[in-house]
Structure formats: structure tokens, C-alpha cells
Amino acid sequence: xxxxxxxxxxxxxxxxxxxxxxxxxxxxxxxxxxxxxxxxxxxxxxxxxxxxxxxxxxxxxxxxxxxxxxxxxxxxxxxxxxxxxxxxxxxxxxxxxxxxxxxxxxxxxxxxxxxxxxxxxxxxxxxxxxxxxxxxxxxxxxxxxxxxxxxxxxxxxxxxxxxxxxxxxxxxxxxxxxxxxxxxxxxxxxxxxxxxxxxxxxxxxxxxxxxxxxxxxxxxxxxxxxxxxxxxxxxxxxxxxxxxxxxxxxxxxxxxxx
Numbered sequence: 001x002x003x004x005x006x007x008x009x010x011x012x013x014x015x016x017x018x019x020x021x022x023x024x025x026x027x028x029x030x031x032x033x034x035x036x037x038x039x040x041x042x043x044x045x046x047x048x049x050x051x052x053x054x055x056x057x058x059x060x061x062x063x064x065x066x067x068x069x070x071x072x073x074x075x076x077x078x079x080x081x082x083x084x085x086x087x088x089x090x091x092x093x094x095x096x097x098x099x100x101x102x103x104x105x106x107x108x109x110x111x112x113x114x115x116x117x118x119x120x121x122x123x124x125x126x127x128x129x130x131x132x133x134x135x136x137x138x139x140x141x142x143x144x145x146x147x148x149x150x151x152x153x154x155x156x157x158x159x160x161x162x163x164x165x166x167x168x169x170x171x172x173x174x175x176x177x178x179x180x181x182x183x184x185x186x187x188x189x190x191x192x193x194x195x196x197x198x199x200x201x202x203x204x205x206x207x208x209x210x211x212x213x214x215x216x217x218x219x220x221x222x223x224x225x226x227x228x229x230x231x232x233x234x235x236x237x238x239x240x241x242x243x244x245x246x247x248x249x250x251x252x253x254x255x256x257x258x
Contacts, residue, residue: 003031004039008046011060012053017184020060021067028064028075033082036075040083040091047212048243055213062094062209063182069097069205093235098204101229104171109144122147132157141166146175153183160189167195167202177202181210190214197222200229207232216243 001009007027014020028036043061046054068076076095083091113120120128122145129140129151137155140148141162149166152158163186167177181187181196193210196202211219211232222228223237 003035004042007039008042008053008057011057017060017063017188020056021064024061024064028073028079033075033078036079037082037086037088037091040079040094041088044090044094044212048239050215050243058212059188062206065094066178066182066206066209093208096205098208098231100174100204101200101202101232102171104144104173104201108171109173111142111144113139113143126151130155137162142169144173144176146173146179149176150179153179153186160186160191163189164191164195167192168199170199170201172199172201174201174203178206181206190218194218197232198225198228200227204229204231208235211236211239216240219243 007023011020011023014023027039031039040061043054043057047058065076080092080095083089083095113125125140125143125145125148128136129143129148131137132155134157137152137158140152143149143152152166153163163180163183166172167180177196177199180192181202186192190213193213197207197210197214199207207229208231211222214222214236219236219240223233223240225233228236
């Protein structure tokens with residue numbers, strides 16, 4: 001069994017996303033650039049073929065790479081150079097940080113949330129975001145503060161439609177959308193992923209990274225949606241044109257036995 005096959009098998013066997021992210025980090029810290037490139041290419045190809053286990057590996061890879069944004073990290077630089085020399089454009093795109101399509105200003109994010117005749121303080125809003133009051137939670141979904149959004153995402157009384165509504169808000173802080181993307185439950189739901197891709201305030205690298213997780217009909221919709229940034233539309237069309245037909249299969253069915 002090759003090093004890459006061993007990694008993919010381990011990723012498929014781990015149930016927790018944070019553990020899969022940790023496995024990717026260990027792999028990047030340990031392996032040379034050519035092995036890193038082979039692992040990322042295998043993951044991308046498996047995701048394009050709609051293998052469920054490859055999708056799990058890809059999601060954790062995306063979170064690991066996103067955690068490196070703005071940081072100097074030699075394995076990422078070396079992987080990018082290897083991908084560039086090998087003309088692996090999909091890997092290069094995964095590692096780059098394109099400019100955002102739209103960025104909300106402080107004035108646009110300004111929103112007063114009141115209780116009675118007074119405005120709620122930030123501390124009060126963050127505290128209330130943990131409460132079970134549905135009417136209040138629906139108001140706080142529009143809160144501009146990422147700390148409030150983070151508490152809402154952890155609140156057991158928040159539902160998937162609430163999070164879709166949150167991920168669809170415009171304007172909204174990029175930091176809030178990043179929290180939705182990284183959430184171990186909500187960030188994996190197709191409706192939430194679709195909302196993030198459609199939102200022009202979503203960081204471009206997140207929208208691009210989510211595209212391989214969408215099914216083909218949804219990709220076609222994205223490729224035709226004028227509200228979506230051009231770079232995201234074009235990439236969606238490329239995936240539609242190149243995606244292999246046929247039923248999904250798991251990595252278990254294609255990896256050799258130990």
C-alpha cells in the first residue's frame with residue numbers, strides 16, 4: 001500500500017473532522033512535496049468522481065488549508081511549486097487566496113438590536129445568542145458580530161433553515177461566513193454549502209473550495225447565476241464539463257487491501 005493510499009484509508013476511518021484535519025497536518029509536516037501533491041490530486045479526483053469518502057477527505061483538507069491563510073508555512077509553498085511545475089491547476093487554485101468578490105464595510109454591517117427602549121450591548125447579544133428564545137434568535141441571525149454568530153451556531157435551538165438564512169445574508173462579515181463554513185455540523189450540509197457558494201460576500205477561496213462538493217445540477221445552476229462571481233461561475237462550468245458520469249463509489253472500493 002502506498003503512502004497516499006494509507007492516508008486516504010486513515011482519513012476514511014476517522015469519524016471526527018478535527019481528527020481528519022490533524023491527520024492532514026501531520027501528513028503535510030512529514031511528507032515531501034511530490035507525495036503531498038499525489039495525495040491532494042487523489043483527493044480531488046475522488047471528489048470529482050463523487051466518492052463519499054473522498055468528499056470527507058476533501059472537506060478536511062479544505063479546512064486545513066483555510067487554517068493556513070495568512071501564515072508562512074513551508075510545506076504549502078513547496079506543494080504549490082510542485083503543483084505549478086506539474087501543471088496541476090486545480091491544486092494551485094486550492095492553495096491560492098483570490099480577492100473577495102465583495103467585502104462588507106463597517107457602515108454596512110451597522111445594525112442596532114434593541115430590547116424595549118434601549119440598544120442591546122455586544123455582551124448582551126452574545127449571551128442571548130445562547131438562549132432558547134426562538135423569536136430572539138431569528139433577530140440575532142442578522143447580527144453583524146462574528147462572536148454572536150459563533151454562539152448561534154452552537155445553539156441547539158438553531159435549525160438548518162436558520163443557518164441557510166444566515167449564510168445567505170448580504171451584506172455580512174466574511175468572518176461570520178468563515179465560521180459557518182468551518183462548523184463541523186452546519187458547514188457540511190448541502191443547503192448551507194450552496195448558500196455560501198451563492199453569497200458574493202463569502203471569501204472566494206471558500207466558494208471555490210466548496211464547488212466540488214456540489215452535485216452536477218447545482219453546479220449548472222451556479223455556472224449560470226449572474227450574482228455569483230465570474231471566477232466561481234467559470235470553475236463551476238469546468239467541473240460540469242469534466243465531471244465523470246456514473247454512480248458514486250467509496251474509497252474502500254478502490255483502495256487495495258492491506
